[in-house]
Amino acid sequence: xxxxxxxxxRRGALLRFGAALIALAARPRLSLAQPVxxxxxxxxxxxxxxxxxxxxxxxxxxxxxxxxxxxxxxxLAENGHSVALTVSVESPMTEQDHVRxxxxxxxxxxxxxxxxxxxGARAGxxxxxxxxxxxxxxxxxxxxxxxxxxxxxxxxxxxxxxAACLDGG
Amino acid sequence: xxxxxxxLPPQAKRGxxxxxxxxxxxxxxxxxxxxxxxxxxxxxxxxxxVCRYNGTVVFEGLLSSGIAAxxxxxxxxxxxxxxxxxxxxxxxDKVTGKLSAPITVID
Numbered sequence: 001x002x003x004x005x006x007x008x009x010r011r012g013a014l015l016r017f018g019a020a021l022i023a024l025a026a027r028p029r030l031s032l033a034q035p036v037x038x039x040x041x042x043x044x045x046x047x048x049x050x051x052x053x054x055x056x057x058x059x060x061x062x063x064x065x066x067x068x069x070x071x072x073x074x075x076l077a078e079n080g081h082s083v084a085l086t087v088s089v090e091s092p093m094t095e096q097d098h099v100r101x102x103x104x105x106x107x108x109x110x111x112x113x114x115x116x117x118x119x120g121a122r123a124g125x126x127x128x129x130x131x132x133x134x135x136x137x138x139x140x141x142x143x144x145x146x147x148x149x150x151x152x153x154x155x156x157x158x159x160x161x162x163a164a165c166l167d168g169g
Numbered sequence: 170x171x172x173x174x175x176x177l178p179p180q181a182k183r184g185x186x187x188x189x190x191x192x193x194x195x196x197x198x199x200x201x202x203x204x205x206x207x208x209x210x211x212x213x214x215x216x217x218x219v220c221r222y223n224g225t226v227v228f229e230g231l232l233s234s235g236i237a238a239x240x241x242x243x244x245x246x247x248x249x250x251x252x253x254x255x256x257x258x259x260x261x262d263k264v265t266g267k268l269s270a271p272i273t274v275i276d
Contacts, residue, residue, distance in 0.1 A: 114235030
């Protein structure tokens with residue numbers, strides 16, 4: 001242990017090299033996150049889906065702004081099996097200015113991209129409602145794409161006392 | 170319950186925005202559940218549900234396992250002419266369903 005100083009330095013270099021390796025290994029995993037609404041039957045969706053990936057696949061690099069969209073859920077859901085949800089978007093719903101699509105993204109569900117709803121000017125009113133499954137307390141995101149190609153979103157923090165995926169229900 | 174139930178106003182003024190609601194009887198099997206023998210139950214969800222108003226697509230929902238069993242959907246459409254709203258859907262097992270509801274437009 002006489003030459004402890006250079007050895008420490010070597011260890012530092014080794015650590016740095018290790019960190020670089022880990023960073024390299026982490027990179028392709030990020031790009032492997034290919035979010036799919038409905039993966040092939042039998043695929044373990046947990047391995048290929050991330051909420052970030054889902055959002056990326058929806059907006060495809062376009063900026064997303066908060067506003068115009070209103071996502072409403074109960075603040076507290078007794079259980080996650082069926083939670084009522086409403087998304088409404090401020091839009092005149094004319095041929096020139098309307099909502100094209102609304103997407104729902106979950107933070108904690110095994111399949112983060114929950115649904116896509118395609119609307120058009122004929123809808124007259126940009127509002128949809130459905131019931132979702134929620135795997136625990138989380139932040140829900142609703143993203144709307146307008147006819148001008150812009151993306152708007154809103155989030156809602158929902159507390160779920162009993163998650164949908166625990167008891168196999 | 171029948172295979173599905175549609176609720177919409179039977180009558181609407183021309184140009185009026187009406188609320189359309191549908192609930193489809195379907196387990197929306199997530200593919201994450203195990204049966205009593207420990208086997209994974211294959212996923213079977215309604216992938217797509219389309220609403221056509223006299224043949225024109227006015228709404229489409231692409232669903233996943235994140236939508237609760239017996240999916241319920243609510244949306245709006247403008248009453249443009251008398252006729253019918255026809256819903257059709259397809260699940261992972263390629264089983265399709267169809268149901269329509271009439272609408273009368275008054276001036």
